[in-house]
Amino acid sequence: MKYSDLAMGLKASEIRELLKLTTMPEVISFAGGLPAPELFPLEEMKQVDVAILDKEGQQAVQYGTTDGYIPLREKIAARMKQAFQVDCKPEEIVITSGSQQGLSLLAQIFLNKDDIILVESPTYLGALNAFKLCDPRFVDVPTDEQGIIPEELEKILEEHGDHVRLMYVIPEFQNPTGITWPLERRKAFMDIVNKYDFPIIEDDPYGELRYDGDIVPSLKSMDTKGNIIFLGSFSKILMPGLRVAWMVADPEVIDKIVKLKQAVDLQSSSFAQRQCSYFIDMFDLDAHVAKIKALYGKRRTLMYESMQKYFPEGVTFTYPEGGLFTWVTLPEYMDAKAIMPKVLAKNVAYVPGEPFYANGGHANHFRLNYSNMPEERIVEGIKRLGDVLKEEIAK
Amino acid sequence: MKYSDLAMGLKASEIRELLKLTTMPEVISFAGGLPAPELFPLEEMKQVDVAILDKEGQQAVQYGTTDGYIPLREKIAARMKQAFQVDCKPEEIVITSGSQQGLSLLAQIFLNKDDIILVESPTYLGALNAFKLCDPRFVDVPTDEQGIIPEELEKILEEHGDHVRLMYVIPEFQNPTGITWPLERRKAFMDIVNKYDFPIIEDDPYGELRYDGDIVPSLKSMDTKGNIIFLGSFSKILMPGLRVAWMVADPEVIDKIVKLKQAVDLQSSSFAQRQCSYFIDMFDLDAHVAKIKALYGKRRTLMYESMQKYFPEGVTFTYPEGGLFTWVTLPEYMDAKAIMPKVLAKNVAYVPGEPFYANGGHANHFRLNYSNMPEERIVEGIKRLGDVLKEEIAK
Numbered sequence: 001m002k003y004s005d006l007a008m009g010l011k012a013s014e015i016r017e018l019l020k021l022t023t024m025p026e027v028i029s030f031a032g033g034l035p036a037p038e039l040f041p042l043e044e045m046k047q048v049d050v051a052i053l054d055k056e057g058q059q060a061v062q063y064g065t066t067d068g069y070i071p072l073r074e075k076i077a078a079r080m081k082q083a084f085q086v087d088c089k090p091e092e093i094v095i096t097s098g099s100q101q102g103l104s105l106l107a108q109i110f111l112n113k114d115d116i117i118l119v120e121s122p123t124y125l126g127a128l129n130a131f132k133l134c135d136p137r138f139v140d141v142p143t144d145e146q147g148i149i150p151e152e153l154e155k156i157l158e159e160h161g162d163h164v165r166l167m168y169v170i171p172e173f174q175n176p177t178g179i180t181w182p183l184e185r186r187k188a189f190m191d192i193v194n195k196y197d198f199p200i201i202e203d204d205p206y207g208e209l210r211y212d213g214d215i216v217p218s219l220k221s222m223d224t225k226g227n228i229i230f231l232g233s234f235s236k237i238l239m240p241g242l243r244v245a246w247m248v249a250d251p252e253v254i255d256k257i258v259k260l261k262q263a264v265d266l267q268s269s270s271f272a273q274r275q276c277s278y279f280i281d282m283f284d285l286d287a288h289v290a291k292i293k294a295l296y297g298k299r300r301t302l303m304y305e306s307m308q309k310y311f312p313e314g315v316t317f318t319y320p321e322g323g324l325f326t327w328v329t330l331p332e333y334m335d336a337k338a339i340m341p342k343v344l345a346k347n348v349a350y351v352p353g354e355p356f357y358a359n360g361g362h363a364n365h366f367r368l369n370y371s372n373m374p375e376e377r378i379v380e381g382i383k384r385l386g387d388v389l390k391e392e393i394a395k
Numbered sequence: 396m397k398y399s400d401l402a403m404g405l406k407a408s409e410i411r412e413l414l415k416l417t418t419m420p421e422v423i424s425f426a427g428g429l430p431a432p433e434l435f436p437l438e439e440m441k442q443v444d445v446a447i448l449d450k451e452g453q454q455a456v457q458y459g460t461t462d463g464y465i466p467l468r469e470k471i472a473a474r475m476k477q478a479f480q481v482d483c484k485p486e487e488i489v490i491t492s493g494s495q496q497g498l499s500l501l502a503q504i505f506l507n508k509d510d511i512i513l514v515e516s517p518t519y520l521g522a523l524n525a526f527k528l529c530d531p532r533f534v535d536v537p538t539d540e541q542g543i544i545p546e547e548l549e550k551i552l553e554e555h556g557d558h559v560r561l562m563y564v565i566p567e568f569q570n571p572t573g574i575t576w577p578l579e580r581r582k583a584f585m586d587i588v589n590k591y592d593f594p595i596i597e598d599d600p601y602g603e604l605r606y607d608g609d610i611v612p613s614l615k616s617m618d619t620k621g622n623i624i625f626l627g628s629f630s631k632i633l634m635p636g637l638r639v640a641w642m643v644a645d646p647e648v649i650d651k652i653v654k655l656k657q658a659v660d661l662q663s664s665s666f667a668q669r670q671c672s673y674f675i676d677m678f679d680l681d682a683h684v685a686k687i688k689a690l691y692g693k694r695r696t697l698m699y700e701s702m703q704k705y706f707p708e709g710v711t712f713t714y715p716e717g718g719l720f721t722w723v724t725l726p727e728y729m730d731a732k733a734i735m736p737k738v739l740a741k742n743v744a745y746v747p748g749e750p751f752y753a754n755g756g757h758a759n760h761f762r763l764n765y766s767n768m769p770e771e772r773i774v775e776g777i778k779r780l781g782d783v784l785k786e787e788i789a790k
Contacts (some may be wrong), residue, residue, distance in 0.1 A: 001594050001622070002560060003651065004529070007504035010654040037453035045456070049444035058432035061440070061634035097492055101660040108528075109402035129658040134399070134502075165397060199396050227396070239456035241665030256398065259405040263524040265496040269664050270636030 004131060022349040028230040028381035031349040033324050034174065036299075039292055040239050041283065048278045056274065064076075064270040066100045066262045067254070068095025072277035074234070076246050079285075083208050085221035086230065087354050088248050094257050097268045099205055099231045099245040103130040103168075105264070106229060109256045110166040111136045118167040120148060122327075122356035122365070124175040124240060127168055127203065136165070136360035145318070147171060147181035150188040167193070167200040171219055172207045173323025176367035180321055183216050190222050197227065199253065205233040205245075206323035208289050211297030213321045226250040234276050236324070236337065280329055296324070296371050303370040306379050309375040310386030312393050315353055317368075324371045327353075329361075329364060331393065336366040339392055346384040401528060417744040423776035426744040428570065428719050429767040431694075434687055435634050436678065443673045451669065459665040461657045462649070463490030463641075467672035471627070471641050479537040480601050480616035481625065483643050489652050492628045492663045494600055494640040498525040498563075500659070501596055501624060501642075504651045505561045506531045511561040513551065515543055517722075517751035517760070519570040520665040522563055522598065531560070533753035542566060542576035551587070554592060562588070562595040566614055567602045568718025571751045571762035575716050578611050584618050592622065594648070600628040600640075601718035606692030608716045621645040629671050631719065637667040664687050691719070691766050694773055701774050707779030707788050712763075719766045722748075724759060726788065729733050731761040734787055741779040 022029035031340035047299070052060045067073075080086040080093075096102040111117060111134035119128070121140035122309060131138070139160060142152040148169065157164065171181040171189075181189070202219045220230040234243035247257065261267070279285065300320060307317050307328070317328045328350075330336060337352035353365025370378060417424035447455045462468075468485035475481040475488075489496040498521070506512060506529035514523070516535035526533070534555060537547045543564065552559070566576040566584075576584070588595060597614045615625040629638035642652065656662070676681065695715060698788060702712050702723070712723045723745075732747035748760025765773060 001592060001648075002505075004503065004505055004507045004510075004560075006507075007651050007655070010504075010651055010658075012654050012657065032458070034458055037457050040453050040456050042452050046445050046448050049448075050441050053437045053441050053444075057437050058435050061435050061437075061636040062432050063427070063429055063635045087434045097660045097663075102657075104659040108399065109405075110397075110399055112399045112401075126658075126661070131761075133655070133658055164397075196448075197396060224466075239666075240458045241456040243660070243662070243664045256402050256405055259407050260402070260528070261529055262407065263405075263495075263521075264499040264659070265492045265638070267520070267638070268492075269638045269667050271670075272664050272667060275666075 009132070009135070021344070027347045027349055028373060028377045028384070029349040030368040030370070030373065030381060032372060033369055035236055035240060036249050036292070036295055036371055038162040039295060041279070041288060044279065044283050046274065046385060048275055048282060048311065050269065051282060052274045052278050055143070060103040060271050060274050062270060064267050066258050066267045068093070068268065069270065069273040069277060072273050073246070075277060075280050080100070080230070080232070080248060084204070084230070084232070086218060086248065092248055092251060092254060094244045094247050094254050094261070095268050095273055096247055096261070097243045097265065098235060099203060099233045100126055100130060102231045102245060102247045103127050103131065103203070104200070105257050105260050106166070107131045107134045109253070109260060110199060115165040116160050117164050118164055119358050120169055120174065121170065121358070122176055122353065123358065124170060124203065125355040127357055128355070131168070140288060140358055143177070143179070145179060146185050147174070147179055148185065150185065150190060150192060153189070153192055157192065161196065164196065164198045167198060168203065169200065169219070170203045173209065173320055175323070176325050176351070176353070178318045178320025178323055178325045180216065186216065186219060186222065190219065191228070194225060199227050199229055201229050203231045205231070205236050207232070208237055209293055210322035211293055211300055220248060229253060237292065237371050238276060238279060239295060242269070242275055244268065244272050244276045271320065299370040299375065300326070302375055303368065303378050303382060306382035310383045312386065312390045314393055315389055324369050326368050326370065328366050328368060330389070332364050334392060335363040339388060342388050343385060346388060348381045348384045350385070404527070404530070416739070422742045422744055423768055423772045423779070424744040425765070425768065425776060426746050427767060428764055429525060430631055430635060431687070431690055431766055434690060436674070436683060439674065439678050440670065443670055443677060447666065447669045447673050448678060448711060455666050457665060459662050461662045462653050463663065464665065464668040464672060467668050468641070469527070470672060470675050475625070475627070475643060479599070479613040479625070479627070481613060481643065487643055487646060487649060489642050489649050489656070490663050490668055491640045491642055491656070492614070492638045492660065492768050494598060494628045495521055495525060497626045497640060497642045498596070498598070499523050499528065500652050500655050501561070502526045502529045504648070504655060505594060510560040511555050511558050513559055514753050515564055515569065516572055516753070517748065517757065518563065519565060519598065520750040521754055526563070535753055538572070539575070540574060541571070541580050542574055543580070543584060545580065546591065546702050548584070548587055552587065556591065559591065559593045562593060564595065564614070565598045567599050567611070568604065568715055570718070571720050571746070572722040572746070573713045573715025573718055573720045575611065581611065581614060581617065585614065588622070589620060594622050595625055595626050596626060598626045600626070600631050602627070603632055603687055604691060604719070605717035606688055606695055615643060624648060627642040632680070632687065633674060637670055639663065639667050639671045641702065660782060694765040694770060695721070697770055698763065698777060701777035705778045707781065707785045709788055710784055719764050721763050721765065723761050723763060725784070727759050729787060730758040732758060735781060737783050738780060741783060743776045743779050745780070
């Protein structure tokens with residue numbers, strides 16, 4: 001058998017492979033981006049499932065339209081206004097099977113081989129894997145502790161300007177760094193990109209999970225040209241296993257996405273879309289999000305304080321105001337992947353930083369997740385990790 | 396904004412567009428491939444959903460592995476043996492979001508632009524849409540009332556031989572024709588393709604829905620080289636809205652598919668996979684399939700007899716031994732798409748035949764579905780359709 005060029009270039013996601021290693025119950029895993037399972041509203045879901053079958057029955061398990069269940073899209077439109085300050089109509093929303101599918105579909109409609117895509121450096125490695133299927137040229141945009149650096153973006157656009165076909169950003173509680181762009185940065189960003197006409201994906205799966213500080217308007221809410229494509233998801237505010245997410249975009253983009261989705265999987269699950277929609281009708285999603293925020297905020301603080309206590313001098317880390325991740329920077333001579341076996345030997349796991357850089361390098365970082373492990377394991381895991389780091393730094 | 400070459404070539408599936416038109420309750424639609432909703436086991440699903448949440452709770456709605464829920468893959472392996480005479484292990488199975496996703500993933504791992512793919516003439520238009528995303532060259536293999544004609548296939552392979560990268564067939568109750576390949580044809584087919592080394596997709600969503608005649612072994616059960624890739628689905632034997640299907644293939648193929656699926660949607664719904672798995676545990680899927688067969692068999696016969704009664708001379712149609720479709724052939728000078736407005740004016744719908752041909756032409760056919768409409772509407776719809784055909788033929 002002969003495979004396509006795409007198939008020959010396929011590599012397994014390092015995160016997914018790591019997740020396999022870290023499912024043993026004895027491992028304190030800070031590796032995945034898993035929500036806290038103890039907060040999943042299981043009793044509510046029983047009522048939701050019965051209500052769906054009672055009220056809609058056959059339609060709920062029959063084929064549906066590719067763009068998605070209309071009552072859910074209406075509720076998402078309302079939520080976009082409430083949580084993300086975005087005015088949009090249900091026709092500007094398409095339901096996807098997780099935001100991962102949104103990324104993959106967008107890459108396919110915008111990127112030919114060797115086209116330029118701008119990404120934050122570092123950025124979400126799952127997005128890089130989706131984009132790589134189109135074999136584009138990645139141009140890294142440097143970031144600091146406030147996100148993308150406007151001057152650097154300007155320089156890059158002066159050089160590559162009209163050849164940029166797509167940009168991907170996570171302005172809110174970024175994966176992997178946990179960094180949020182302040183309002184001034186967002187305004188400067190919009191001023192710069194508005195001089196051009198390429199689409200920009202604003203990926204915002206954690207936007208509602210803010211533990212400190214003030215809400216900052218989404219890029220989409222500032223969009224005057226229709227170039228921002230917003231991705232939202234139920235994975236982190238409800239349950240990831242349903243695989244229900246959404247995209248908000250200009251109707252022309254939505255039209256192309258729907259046609260492409262027809263060919264790639266016809267539609268997302270009729271039943272799962274109703275599970276999200278009925279949950280919103282029958283229960284209080286805001287109250288549920290408040291519960292998540294309370295728990296994750298506590299864990300965030302606990303991890304931060306544990307790192308302050310147990311990590312050696314020379315190791316720095318971010319203070320995320322929300323989301324699921326913090327980003328650790330080791331002295332430049334160190335390699336987080338090389339240390340990994342020693343960390344795993346102590347039954348602790350993280351994700352090494354290099355795969356988050358489109359063009360590699362930067363081996364002296366790793367990502368930690370604080371949403372999934374209970375409090376006592378966070379402290380214990382950071383302590384063990386601190387022990388390894390102290391040994392390695394002392395060498 | 397500039398779109399990719401792929402995006403510029405996107406067209407909406409004619410079937411999906413037609414489905415939109417035919418959702419008005421007054422339309423007697425023979426257009427879609429929708430199962431009979433009255434057979435969906437809704438009361439059973441209530442028990443299934445509660446059992447999932449009681450027994451597995453958090454895991455059932457958390458992220459899972461890309462290849463799929465292992466207990467479901469174990470049950471599918473058993474079913475592959477029982478219903479399709481195929482010995483396979485759970486590791487040779489990957490869960491997909493409908494067989495449509497299986498087709499799309501397979502196209503991507505095997506086809507570069509301009510590569511040759513062999514397809515039956517006619518074949519399933521949804522598959523053509525999935526393949527078209529890779530922009531291959533379609534070579535039609537002629538068929539007769541017993542499926543692919545071995546001599547024609549031999550000729551094509553003599554010409555294109557080593558340049559064929561993929562082949563797609565539906566040997567059982569084909570979509571759109573309803574035709575089944577007899578055993579001798581299957582043996583002849585395997586003898587021919589075994590001289591080459593390209594992968595062959597055996598798409599079999601209806602294989603368990605046989606109303607007459609003897610079971611014929613699947614191609615996969617005759618496969619000695621590991622080149623047959625089998626696609627099965629819960630859409631027609633349980634419920635399509637869950638979007639749970641499976642692929643059985645050589646481990647090397649499975650490995651590539653899993654890596655690609657990681658990048659395109661991470662995984663299929665954790666909950667929906669358990670809905671299928673628990674249904675098999677808690678209820679009798681064979682008994683449920685028997686109910687479906689009894690109803691669809693009755694409808695198949697009723698549609699066939701109604702066509703004999705109401706269609707004018709010069710119009711021929713297939714007698715499907717199973718599945719969901721029959722295929723109507725008009726005199727060559729007629730165009731099924733051109734007649735469509737007159738048919739729709741009588742609130743009846745079918746799918747015109749041309750989109751089922753990879754390279755177009757053959758406008759004098761249309762596809763009828765008999766699984767979705769209740770008996771009295773089948774008779775009434777065929778009667779109305781017969782009236783239009785009589786008028787058109789008389790012209």
